[in-house]
Amino acid sequence: MHRTAHRLLPLALVAGVACDKGLAPMPQPTSCPPDVVGICGTVTFAGAEPANTDGVFIIAYHTFPQTTADFYSFVPSPPLQSLPRPFTGSYFYTIRVPNGRYEWVVAVWKRVGLLVADNLAEAGFYRDKADPTNTQPGIVVVNGTGTDAIDFVIDFDNMHPVCTYIPPCPP
């Protein structure tokens, strides 16, 4: 019997190793998770969500886009995941992006329909805290960890179409 128990020991060890329970409840985070390389922060929603909203996405650009092609050169790579509804109150977001310097961290609102410029608008972006006019984008540097406190406002009542940045706008 002792011999039998000895031979069954590996199975018991396996069962022991497996005694953690896997996934566990995870309250909504309030700071960058330790294993994230990217950008984290809190977005605060303002204004009324338009009726034809498909989603709101947070993306980052290494350099401020100058052309239409630049506009589609962002991270993280698609397919993107919208911020969850409801678009009210505030929400702690996380995006995984590679190490580097980012000149524009922006929230993009998308209308229901195809992913074309006419269906997109800038809904808010991280601003340079040193800028007294509070209009210039803030620079974010990611260096091997999560860069936290990149907070900004998403204002549905003050959105700007893509042509605001890459003219011309249709008449």
Added chain:
Amino acid sequence: MTRRLALPLSLLATLLAVPRLAAQRTAVVYGSVRDSGGQPLRATVTDIATGLRSFADNQGRYRLSVAPGQTVVRVAHIGYASAFDTLTLGAADSVERNYFLRPAAVELQPQVVVTAAKRSQLLDQAVTSVAVLEQPDIARRAVTTVDEAVDKAPGVQFLNGQVNIRGSTGYVQGLGSRVLLLVDGVPANQGDRGGINWDLVPLDRVERVEVVKGAGSSLYGSAALGGVVNLITREIPLGFHARVRATGSLFSNPPHDIWRFRDYTGAREGIDVTGSYGTDMFRGSYSTGGWHSDGYREQDRQDHWQTGGKAEWRPAPGTVVTGSGSWASDQYQVPLRWCVRGGCDDRGQAYQPFMIDQSGLGSHTRSDKGYLTATLDRVPSPRLELHARASWLRTHFTDFQPGNNDAGVANRVGAELRGNLAPAPGQDVTVGAEGARSDVTSDIFGNHSQTELAAYGESERGLGATRLTAGARIDYLAVDGGSLTAVLSPRVGGVLPSARGAWRVSIGRGFRAPSLAERFVSTTVSGLTVIPNPSLTPETAWSFELGNATRWSGVLGWDVALFWTEAYHLIEPDVDLAGHVIQFRNVAHARLAGVDLAVDATPLARLTTSLAYTFLYSRDLDLDAALAFRPKHLLTLTADYRWRAFGVGGDFRYASRFERVELYDDPRVDPRVDAKVLDLRASWESGPFAARVLLTNALDYIYNLVPRTLAPVRTLSVTLTWTY
């Protein structure tokens, strides 16, 4: 052209020749099979020369018709060492032979497989790795579907119904399987998406599963890029037999109250019935059944109905005409990705793994599928076997989604002629020709067809103790009647018996033709237009394997293989944001290499154990990143203890956390973990009755393999079987 058709036509002519009934008589071997304690065994008794088999009943009695002359029969039962018996019988002889088998962890005698070389051969003479699951092993596990049965095979992992052999496929949402499914040797991948319906064949009809690892296109053509899974259905025994199997299961509720999503315990219940009757000349079987499941998560109800049958006519010794078919219908809710904050009643959680996003409420699918197959197998002489088959596979799906329904009907019609010859002692030759036509009619795939024509040949011969194999297959593919694309798939290999077991080596080329869905899909996903790409070309791979199978003693053996696959032009979705489109393209160059190890041991007389471990190095060489959805480590431990009519056992499966996933790589809502799943089982058998209890995921380990898709939770199942 004339010479090209000469061989298939001559094969056909020989096959259709009227058997000389009057000139041939049969002999009969009958008796019983028992274990060393005298308990009857439902063993398999096989005529090695013809492959014809008989199954012992619950009293251990069998009856096998064989051709006059010298015959070698093999008596086999899982958990016991096989017995071989050489008999010399005259026409109309009737000989009683009683056999007693002794316990063994795994076959001490060579095992016969039929898939690796498209003919019967001893397992240790196959040039590639083959994993075999026998019916008693499947029954002992008390699983209810084919994919559950295959899932624990060494080196095999399922991701949401998509099979991976040594990391071949990854996860592409059911599209374009890089593993070929065969049902009794007949290809059964879908005609439109190239995926696999694992519920096509009721598990109760499956006698044995053979899993061939590595490229198998030199004999099987498209889709056999990463391996082949062959479901071999039960032989029909003589006399009247029946079997009733009833199963009831209970799903564990979420382990944390904050994850609760319903106020009752989910259940699954099912029943299936099989009846068969066989004489020396005619045999038939019919089975029907169904099951209902509440599912283990929100919006996960499923209803399944199935029916199938098989008929055999044996007009003469060595000639068998078989017709078989199956039909299955599923209506199931679609549990879309689990919900994240705001998508449901999130209760302050970052994600709710048992709940779905409310935007997907009401999504459901109806899926009907069926196949018909006719085969003719003839052994006109000990040196020649001839096989012909025709098959029709039909699938029909309708996806009901809020505001967007999709539907499609697909057919795959195929035929094959094959000859297995032994032109000289120690030499075996397999030659054949195969054709198939797939078509689809769908709102998202359009109306299209694909034709495949192929010819193949492989020769194996002894060179001293070594057996060398060389062969190739050429496939011609045409889409919508357009120009032909040719793909050549050669393979060479060898097996060398030695004092340290049998060494095997092989290198072969595999390919997968793009599915009609990948070529012609036209839909919208996440605001991007998915556009067709009719110019897709087949993806290809070179597979190399060096393996060794050794029995170190009567109680310990192993099979180890080093494998290396270099894959080219893999078909993947390419997202073009500037153009606002997604299109399937030939893009990736990938490498999959590693070690596959299977060890079996019998440390105690009644205790059998096994270990299967796969180390996988996978790399997308274009992205210089790990291939998505491939675990680096895959470990399966199994132990079973038997005492008289009772048995207990368990499996433990560990799969390391994927280094990379696609689609939703967000740790905030999808914190991936290793998979650690322990299954426990107990059984009792007495005469015609058997009861099995299965506790899957006994530790109630909560995990996911596919992003935001909860894997099965702890489930208690009881299966009662009555066999006549």
